[in-house]
Amino acid sequence: MTNWYKSWEEFHTSLSKHQNQTHQLFRLRSSTSVSQRNKQEVHVYAWMTSQESGQGPANDFVQQVDTTRGSISRFGTKNVGTHNHSLGRRQFDNHPSNRRIDEPGLVELVRDLSSACSKAKLIMQHLRLKSGQYAQKQSLYVYAPIIAHTQSYLILGKQATLRDVHNLVAKLKAMRNGSASVEERLKARLREFCTQSGNTATVFIDDAKTAQTITLQSQQMRRFFKAFPEVMLVDATHNTNDAMFKLFSFMVHDVYRHGQYVQHSLMENESEECLRDAISAFKEFNPTWEETKVIIIGKDFGELALLEREFSQAKSFVPFSCKKKYLRTEMTKREYGGTNSLNTKRAEDSIDMMLKATTLDEYTIGLKCLFYLLDNVKLRAEDPVPHPKHTFLQYFMRNWGSCRQLWAAFGRAGIPHLGNNRRARDFMGYLKDILKSTMGLDECVDTLIFLQSVLRT
Incomplete structure (x- = not known):
């Protein structure tokens, strides 16, 4: 429905009333000529210079400096006892000081949930519930609305926003990582991984001494490939870390037709050079690669020619x-x-x-x-x-x-191929549910190592 107003004053009055009722702020745009804007700027500049010369209006506060005692005193000359914004329960609940999560128990809860890769919206929902229960348990006198629910009363928690949760998670993450850089933490984690018998990790660098490919293979991965080398599935996924590295994985099927990873590679991109690094590391630590007869790839795999050259004895298929x-x-x-x-x-x-x-x-x-x-x-x-x-x-x-x-x-025809790579895609979806684009490269590697140890057991 369209409303028409007789004057601008009536329109602005109706707009202000609508903003107060719906808790919204609308920006008014108007076309102002350059000459008019310049006049306003000149007027403001003249008012500022008159203030400096002592010819402007009186200040609301006067400051006095006593040079003999080294003290400064300040007193007000004007007092305004009204608020310049609307007051109400909604404004109070959403004030930053009332939304802040600073209880030690709740902070520890956020630390545990963020370490478990919980989503920010779920953390926000949990915080609002737990902060209300915390207020009841500690008998805190907080301003919170009371609602009736099945003849009982519940104190609603702090109205933390999604931005508050993101800021708190980022603060806790910085405290957890300490002063060490991503490179230092990644290097320490890879060295720890390689100390276990049979585990291998390889880092390929480019001309600028920057890592472009990181490969991971545990002892159990090598055993799986040695036992089932005939059919191998290849697939890649993205959005697994904040460094934008692609996750490129090799997979085989065990005797129970379950998919098993045999190598993970984090690559800067899907270029031929990065793929060659991943394949060369795979060949170096898996001498039975020549027994591979079939390689099943995804429809988006772009370096098919490289795969056919490196595995010339195998045939490649799209599922x-x-x-x-x-x-x-x-x-x-x-x-x-x-x-x-x-x-x-x-x-x-x-x-x-x-x-x-x-x-x-x-x-x-x-x-x-x-x-x-x-x-x-x-x-x-x-x-x-x-x-x-x-x-x-x-x-x-x-x-x-x-x-x-x-x-x-x-x-x-006549070649065993196990149908398609749906199992590989199911496993990739499983990884994407856990690996997030906000993870650091060291966190991504640490999560991959942990998941592989869980699959092994």
């Missing part, structure tokens, strides 16, 4: 589930006409035929069905595949048709 999910999303994009330009369900059936084709002829039949759906071209078995016209067909032939051996079933 079925990644292919179908990715193409299903790609078909709905506007640049390919959206869902209205093609029959999505029938197109998915044609792609599924190509995925499950055990021979090249079966793959070609599914491809010709896709041509019939999108380009309306009827092709017989002996007809060659024409040049695609539909934008999605052009994308498909350019990006997927050229590497059909990687994802079609006929390309992996």
